[in-house]
Amino acid sequence: MAAITHRPSGHYQVRVRIEGRYITKTLRTKAEAERWANVISSEVILGTYFDRSHAVKTHMGDLLERYIAEVTPTKKSAAKEAQRLRMLKREFGHYTLAALQPEVIENFKLRRLAQRSAQTVVHDLNSLRTVINHARLAWGLKIPSNPAENIKNPKLPHSAQRKRRVSADEERYLLLAARQYDSPLLPIMQLAVETAMRAGEMLRVRWRDVRLDERFVKLYDTKNGEDRDVPLSSRALALLHALKPGAMDETARIFPAYEKSDCYQKAWQKLKPRRPPKLPHFWPPKLLHLAGVI
Structure with a gap:
């Protein structure tokens, strides 16, 4: 049952009792108040009513910060994910969940596509969906739906280059760029x-994982969750011997300069514009990420 009260301000306050508690809303006219009361009452009768107070009070920035603090550190790619989530906070942090409508996210997608690759935008949208779903399932956030759920991911371009091996020519030119600079x-x-x-x-x-005498490197907890032994070719063995310091700390990483997550990306960014003209579409991290296949 709804009760409508005329306030001294001239506005009208509606009170609707739902499951032993009251929800209230103040509107400018009595007609608006009656319409709102009828809508809420109908939703209660039909069983479709959803308490929107959480969505109105909760800001996306708060969810993202909590996720970065509580969930992201448990992941292997924590640094990269934190960077992406902070970007999303700059974009959506000031929105409440009630105001974060699908069209807002769709506009972000289109703007982002003008600046970044389709794959990057897919990662952005997936991260946004994941944070909101986690808040609903793990933190009890009450919202009727995930506003990012039905946003279509951009279509990824078909890249024939990813299906072929790096040629000897390409490998030579790529390594030449690294040596030259x-x-x-x-x-x-x-x-x-x-x-x-x-x-x-x-x-x-780390050096304790490198078995030079047995010619392999031991990898632990790899991307698929398993340990793996990587055999070493003669060239790889010679390279590791050259890298190995005299007074060695077994717990030290073989590439200590990149312990800070952003150092590696910054080094690639410096090399990217200096790649040889013969490789106009080649982006070196693909050599590493795809294990010799671009």
Whole structure:
């Protein structure tokens, strides 16, 4: 049953009792108050009523910050995810969940596509969906639906390049660029070509994991969750011997310069515009990420 009260301000306050508690709303005219009361009462009768107070009070920025603090540190790609979520906070942080409508997210998608690759935008949208779904399931956030759920991911371009091996010519030109500009990435690139290890795997390897006498590197908790032994070619073995310091700390990483997550990306960004003209579409991280296949 709804009760409508005329307030001293001239507005009308509606009170509707639902399951032993009252929800209220103040509107400008009595007609608006009656319409709102009828809508809420009808939803209660039909069983479709949903309490929107959480959506009105909760800001997306608060959800993202909590997720970064509580959930992101438990993931392998924590640094990269935190960076993406902070970007989403800058974009959506001031919106309440009630105001974060699908059209807002769709507009973001279109603007982002003008600046970044389709794959990056897919990651952005998936992260946004994940945070909101986690808030609903784990933190008890009450909202009728996830506003990002039905936003279509951009279509990823079909890349024939990803299905072929790096040619000897391309490998030579790529390594030449790293040598010419004295890039600190050169040994990482060489090891990637020789071992087919992922970039993240190489950057996590410590000297205690390198078995030079047995000619393999032990990888723990890889992307698929399993441990793996990576055999070492003669060139990989020579490279690791050259990298190995005299007074060695077994717990040290073989590439200590990249312990900070952003150092690796910054090094790639410096090398990117200096790639040889013969490789106009080649982006070096693909060599590392795809284990010798672009």
